[in-house]
Amino acid sequence: MPSLLSVRGTASFRAAAMFRPRSVVLLADPAVPETATIARNLAAGGFKGSLHVIGMQVEGLAAAESIEALPEAPDLAVLCLPPALLEPAMAALAARGCFAAVVPGAAPDLAAISARTGVKALGQGSFGLCVPAIGLNASLAHIAPSPGKLALVTQSAALARAVLDWAAAESVGFSHVIGIGGNATIGFAMALDWLARDVVTGAVLLDLRRIRNRRAFVSAARAVTRTRPVVAIRAGGRTADHSGIGDCVMEAALRRAGVLRVSGLEEFLSAAETLARVKPRLGGGPDAARGDRIAIVTNGIGMGQLAADAVLAGGGRLARLSPEALAAFQLLLPEGWRPGNPLSLGPASGPRLAEAATMLAALPEVDAVVALHAPAPQEAGDVAAESMIAAARTGGQRAAPVLVSWAGQATAGRQRQAMAEAGLAVFPTPEGAVRGALQLARDRRNRAAAAELPSREVLEVAPDRRSVRRILESVRASFRRSLTEEEALGVLAAYGVPTVPGRRAAGPQEAADAAAMLGFPAVLKILSPDLRHKSEVGGVVLGLGSAAAVKAEAEAMLARIRAKRPEARIEGFLVQRQAARALELRMRLGDDPMFGPWIGFGQGGTAADLAEDEAHDLPPLNLALAGQLIGRSRTARLMAGFRDHAPVNQPAVADTLVRLSQIAVDFPEIETLTINPLFADAQGVLAADAGLMLRPEGEAGVLAIPPYPAELVRLWQTKSGEVLTVRPIRPEDAAAHAEAFRKLDPEDVRWRFFSPLKELSPTLVARLTQIDYDREMAFVAVRRRPDGTEETVGVARLIRDPAEPSAEFAVTVLKSMKGQGLGRHLMERLFDWGRESGVREIVGHVLADNAPMLAFVKALGFELRRSPEEEDVMEARLAL
Template identity: 40%
Template structure:
């Protein structure tokens, strides 16, 4: 399930509190007090066998005795009673329950079994369960506080979803003092049913929620989470904090939540790929919430700083540079204006030090001047308390200067008592304010990183560098043979055969069974060689002297091979030795040693690795992780997060490395592990890279029969579904390729739009449009194949370039019950049957996915579309809210 019946959980009209109590300091008493005193406008029915009334309201002895069926039940009873209570509620027609009680999955196998009983009791009735072992939840907009929190949250437009109830109460306490409000606060607890994915889907569509904050210890279903997170992040800001970054903390998180905690750097890669902003500390989350609550929009990383304390300005600058931001320059025109309003002793640079005696007017003049400049992306205004001026007056000057203007201004008024009034003034006027300049700079950089993640979601990759040939059959032959023999690791020679099948350049390598054969192989190569032991039992060959480099003659090869055999047999007498590999020494002087790899995460599935390689790779620890599938933009972004990235750009007399070829190697590995589920671990180290290209010197591949999630289901993000490609002939006799849309299709979507008549555009989009925006075109082409599908019809034009002639798409709801369709055919393709073919294909696809209904909206005057819908079996009805619009529906 996903959002099904969540309205009953988050927008109930009636509530039953089971386990209500009058006994002081019990959960039943605290939840009752909160429920009855938060302003909920609906019946609240306490259920208690001990008390006659609670909060002046008559109690009921059991679920059967309730006078009406509650939308939502809040359960605070002993854990062993919960399964039967859920059964009773389900039979009565209740659709949602919050289980605050603990004693379930976090208690081990017996608790897990009890939790499963709860789910089994709920499932036949589609009753949604939040918890167990949770604080509860609050929806301030409807006066709902079904929690045992110590304070009611204020009404606002930020949703907070957290596994930890303590985090929820801490944030509510902090937010209340700062007048920050929430649309929802939900404590998920054990996440037996309702989880992050469900609530992200719900909050993304909630019109009262402008931003979403997550506190994550562990997630459950990776693909569901990624789909929901990517969808939500496209619509509104999503900020996430995750505990359990160290191995020790991860173990603690497991015992606390009853869920498995994954590796933190994998979580980090997942959050980034989803377009979310990750923060590390709880106070960072508070600061990020502050920024979001005030609606600041940051568009770049250049910061201007206005301060009455030079030293404080320099400290803020240090923080900015350390965080990866840039100090904005001050152009000549702005400099002249500042000279005119500031004293001669001002700093004449950024930070703009307006001197310690700065009165309110000087703040207003400096800020007003900078607001007119385009050389920055944000302004930080700092005030240090001094006896010569009043800090509250300076704050009022900032507020007055910003009134009626769109701005990207953050403030930091230092001090305690002297700054409190100024901070309240900023909060009342929705201007972000922070206790220290470092926190303000960090908040600015949060927004910078969030913007970059959003751009990555919407950025169109180039298509040409990603073309390469694949021989999947050859790779599978090698892997299947190893699995048939019961081997987990391929030999180096086999691993390189797999790489070659995916068009990854490898150094020339020959096999040799004996020292004599090794000498003959060296003679055939005819230049200095590397000699390596060949054994499926020896993974790290150099650790035991199984690698010899720069051997010049065949005679030396024979001698070193004999010595190598003796040495290794002494160290690892049980190792199965097949012989040796002899490979030409790669002649790439000055090449960078990189590592490209893949590992299987228990939660997110295959994860890609890139970084600085060589024998010291574990010591250097320069790496970046990413989730497949990759395209050029995603590969380059992944590479840019490493230190070696700067070296690859070239320096001094060293030319830039072939960045596109390195990125393409990552894409090839991504394709390989997408195609072949049997690969569970892969390592190319080193991958040599210079300006001429890349070359794999050594490779290791581990294989196994997939058990948990076969095929592409093991991937956290569904890859391009190539099996949906097909060729069709239309009435004009021309052949077209029907295939799923790809992110790199945006340019041909724009070209197709240019060939549409204004009337066809109006009929399709219900309004005239002169051009298709990048955002809209990206939304059409960058889809989540797990929830949406768009099929395009393409064919080469007279110049051989691929052209787009039609596109059809469906977007399913998170429950896969209904999907909305949209279709567009190029104006000069009318009457050739393309629209009918596209609609038939997408209906068949919807049926294969188990979608129950496909629907759409059509202008009444669009008789061609209405006629086609009738022919395809759609029913129609008039839209009462929008005259002139017809709703068409087909049941699957």
Template identity: 40%
Template sequence: MTIRNLDKLFQPRSVAIIGASNREQSVGKVLSRNLLGDAFNGPVLPVNPHEDAIGSTLCYKSIADLPIVPDLAVICTPAASVPAILEELAAKGTMAAVVVTAGFGEGDGHGADLVGEIKRIKTQYPIRVVGPNCVGIMVPPIGLNASFLHIQPPAGNLAFVTQSGAVASAVVDHAAHHNIGFSHVVSLGNMTDVDFGDMLDYLVADPNTKAILLYIESISSPRKFMSAARAAARNKPVIAIKSGRNQAAAKAAASHTGALTGSDAVFNAAFRRAGILRVYDLLELFDAVNTLGTGLKAANDRLAIITNGGGLGVLATESLVELGGRLAELSPETVAALDGKLPSTWSRGNPVDIIGDAPPERYEAALEEVIKDPNVDAVLVLNCPTAIADSIKAAEVVQRVVAGKPRVPILTNWVGEGAQEEAKKAFYRASVPSYDTPNQAVTGFMHMVRYKRRRDMLMQTPPSLPEGYHPETERARRVIEKAVGEGREWLTEPEAKDILDAYGIPVIETVIAKTPEEAGMAAVELGNHVVLKILSHDITHKSDVGGVRLDLTGRQQVIGAAEEMLRTVKRVKPEALIDGFAVQRMATMPHAEELIIGISTDPVFGPVILFGKGGVEVEVADDSAVALPPLDIPLARDMVQRTRVWSLLQGYRNRPPAAIEELTAALVKLSQIAMDFPEIRELDVNPLYINDYGILALDARVRVQDAANAIPVAIRPYPKHLERHVSLDNGLALTVRPIRPEDEPALLDLIQKSSLDDLRRRFFAPVKTLPHETAARLTQIDYDREMALVAESHGEILGVARLTADPHFETCEFAALVRTDQQGQGLGRRLMGDLIRHADSRGLQKMFGYVMSENRAMLALCHDLGFIETASPDDVGTRLVTLDIKQG
């Protein structure tokens, strides 16, 4: 993760065009024209050995002839020449390049060799590269158009990052036509270097960017992408289109779980987890921008509709219901107030139909009453043109109400073209969201709702698992290592259930028998009503002979069935290695629903968790949800709620509600299995029975691989290896460990029990407590780029030390707080020592922090730890302390 030298890409003081040309219809000609316009305030240096001038601008014969070292180079020469040009520029000191040249996309052969050369140059020089095979970049606020696009949009506060040059062209064209401005337009091309993660890290810190738009075809570094996206989405809207939704690669998977977790479903899960709002076409993308770009926020999903046409209100209502929103129920007070201001023929409900002859004053009266209703989260105002009412003046009324900063967002749809265009333009100038159809307007409102829900999910403080939950990790590890060591891809069903049992997921009682006679005795032991299965390393599918479920009663029946299974297997698969039989007690769970839970491996994002409707028709039912681990209880519950089976689990007719708490806990435990064992490629529990008493796994299958071939989890899990037990100077025993999301209450308690002076020194401002959003941000950290170590004793946090790495991942800033009554016992030194060691293990080079000059104890500790103290460049009352970690 790095944004090193991206400022040279997007804020260059000088630009060179390598391959500039006078030849009409050439890329070099278009690039030169776009860069040599008078918008960019800096030298533009064309390079071409065959030209004396590009237009009226002097052209240089070679890079060596350039009078200055350009910050940015734009390269459009033939592919074979690009690596040598890039290396010459990097050696000269150029820090950024845009390679628009194609010819690098081949999976093998010369194109791959050229890509390898670019990557080699990247390891030797700090130059950043956008592309190759891209249309370039634009930064309209500084007049930089280093692209060969046909038009430059106006400056604005939207950033658009895309892998597709064609989509970049379409978006820029649409935006220019609608006067939509951009802070950045970036075509990434093949992403040999700069990728989506880099751009998200850069744009989230850019004050001119208010929303980030993405067109994604693939993700090159999923963990970096997830870390950057989660950080960005906490601060500003991130909206994405993902192409390739209909890929069917998962159909070849060997398990139900693999078949249900197609790549597009996993991308959906990744976007949801990152807080990204996904849209499905360019029109919806701009509608989302129209809504979220205004900064408006809806508290919930209850929409009020004001219209001068009943049909329009019906269309909007239908769209709202289909998209999962709710029609606000107007309060009796609002209805009474509207009775006094509207004609007697008004609808007396929501939608508020103010009748087709409604003058502007009627719009104003209705709107002013509706926005005061506490049951309303947003208002959609609809207008269809009529010969007896002035649509333009009605629009002016809405703008006047909006200018008064109402409590709730107001969206508009002035239906039609021609006569309505002037009103739409006026809405745009006034930053009032306006749409072309009722459906688009409602979709815009639901974008607002979905964005808030995703952002809220990022800020939730999840409850922990039940107290005392300690999985038997080593027991499960022995099972997996045995299978991997024997070269087996599939575990036997008893082995699979052993792993589930080790992690506290209830499994049906099963006895392993070596012979048919032993199977008969096991049936008697289990109650004379059992399911019999044959165990074989060579039989892996339930459709095979050995996996057929046989419901049996009695010892002799079981023996006979076992003998017949042996004969059948040997006849069908003479080479099969028979390990014996599994004799399983019949499940007796009244009113149980059949579910499926599992783990699959996505080729991009690694392990994913699945939940859905189970049973033999699992694929046909097509009712499932996926999520990326690690999971917590709210995330697991969200998975379950996204399926249709959720409504059945709530109870119906004479069936009580199912044990949702046990189900969500099982999903969290499954998530822990996925994180603890990269060897697990697939895990399938189908069916999982659930009723009001609990859950029970009937069948389980696990597919394993060598850990060296595993794709890592996309979100770095809780780093348990950093936990350790220590004692303070006063003998107090405590645990030092990474902070967890459920630590929010304990962190707030630490704040409450610390003196105001200590809090002022830590936060550089008078602080008595922390708002939930801040506390959630401090406890729900991204372990990939942050760390917070807490000292815990009997559930209380006595101190915390944290670091945040910069996007270069070279330096990190630290901060620390020890509870006032625990100071002087060596706690701060222990926390800081562990923090420094962690920074060193992650490859960070420097640690720095700002300490108030009056905080002599902290300055003395930093001095003892090897920090160098200097004056802060920004505050005379603050000292800057810096540690060279490698020498510390």
């Protein structure tokens, strides 16, 4: 039975040739500024493969006359050439069979040249590539990086040199340093896809400026964060977008991918220090979900207080130690001292500091330990440092991480260096150590949220799409892009969003008549495609208590607007019944140049922009994600109720966010959509005003996260006549998926997972149910129980690498459903999806003793052969 836990043979030749080459050639023009540095670093790196140079003589590199004269086709070429010579060189490389390159210099047309020649490249302006484990240093580095587990993917050569300089002083090593440069052909997605499979890489640092392919980036980032931390920094985000929306949207995209966003180089290096040395604690129970319960141990009260202040200021919690735990520390304290958190051992604590840190790290109520040391008279600081090093080496996998602050320089600097070389996360200040502990907590929360298992509850949105299409076609036919308020509210109503009843009126008398029909108090609004903010010109009046008041105000409103905006086209009035007092919210659908459509939520009303309370996320949203979006806004505290305001019906607000998200999915021609105000109270929500703008004709938004492919949902009848729903899996299937696993026979489990698993871990359930529909598909067959819940009775899965034409399959059917033709139907659905997605071959690995599966795949047309890697495994292949 195929395994879902690994995908064999997915590393493409180009990816392997780029990031793990066996042979490298330098095409060099000595006049190009980058040439001398690249040549020197290549020669001095100790590369374990073959190194050649064309165009100059370099000691340590074998010279060749031309690409054709090379003794073998190189895996990787480094092109230090003038722009005019790049295309002939890349064409010659392609003819020789080399399709991976690094371009450290100028290359204005690199994307076009790559498309014409087939050679993919890092660049233009790439910092280069370092793979220290194999001695490859094809970079512009001034210091050769040491081997380690950090990977740095950067667009900035200056930032790369700063990080490498810091790392050399801190004894931090790297698995890869990848210079994306201009991000013309090989971008972040391909680099992240490689690092997700690299067994050496333990954490990834990203320097982001421009994302070329939003969907591929988010997909690849999510693949990496499932197994290791990823930290990102973005320089120039606020400079490029003074509104700050683009920066907020990037943070939302990174959050959805499980990436930790940091601000500034100092925090970036702090995160690198922490992730390079610290293994996060496993488990910890429900109260550990935030991962921010920090215990502090110190040899000075003042140092401990500074650290405690930093914990609370950073949003963390001081761990509450049990009475039993506190009693255990009494023996470590001077006479008369009482234990607590911070735990102060006194200035002459010496090795007791390490002992106390180890004890704290073993406590289940502690997520991280910050150990603080200041120089003390009559204390052997070297001995204390050695004790801390020894304690770190004996720490268990389930112990909380220990971060050390060793303050001072004259004596402490040397001791700090020794601890860094020994692999400790050590900082010169208490605030630095606390920052590292809080970064671990944020990373834990981010990655947990990205893999959170939602409930079975699914909001079934059944909109009137035809009605919306008619509205949008009417707007286009009138050569408009902006919808009137009435039209925009009509779109919302078609998606099940409650809207304030209203009537269009041609003039003042008609407005008075409409108000009399709707009831009082009434709201009067001007209708004009040229007035985006009606309240700014007196185009909105509230609290009108009679038909006469409505008529008089309509006449006055016309006069005001004609005086202020004589050019504005007036199409009449919109009359509405005024809603009762409620909390005013705002929801927005917008578009970001880098990450596409986004959704904003926060305080509403006329002062919404001044309040600067807006949380952001990316569509598509489900109810769980909508709830998290609400919780990130300051308005969430008002929604909980205050003074004489009852709590708001938060599920109704989340419901509206999901419906807004579905509009973005269904109608990519919509550029912006704003609901303001959305009145919310204990009973529900009511949209009182809305604005909608279409994109220019022919343009469509592209979501950074692929939406659920609802078009693939089908009904299917078994041989016995039962009708099942066969559809793509979704995150809300987590509970049903785990339930189905528990119904499998032990032998089926062994055949499926190649091991006798007893239970699917939450992490694995999330991995199997939260899939990227661009690179993976899983069809589930479900039956609906009488109570309305769904039961999963079969699943088939196809996992592909975007750079490969092959994909690996897996299929399982519950024992009670075998013999019904379900397995074949699920596989045929996979075949159809694979063909449409560009898959050319399907591969599977089946245990040799799994006779039923071998017979099944053979009947489907698969060819079988024994795996060259594992004798007890058969390899099944089928060309599509």
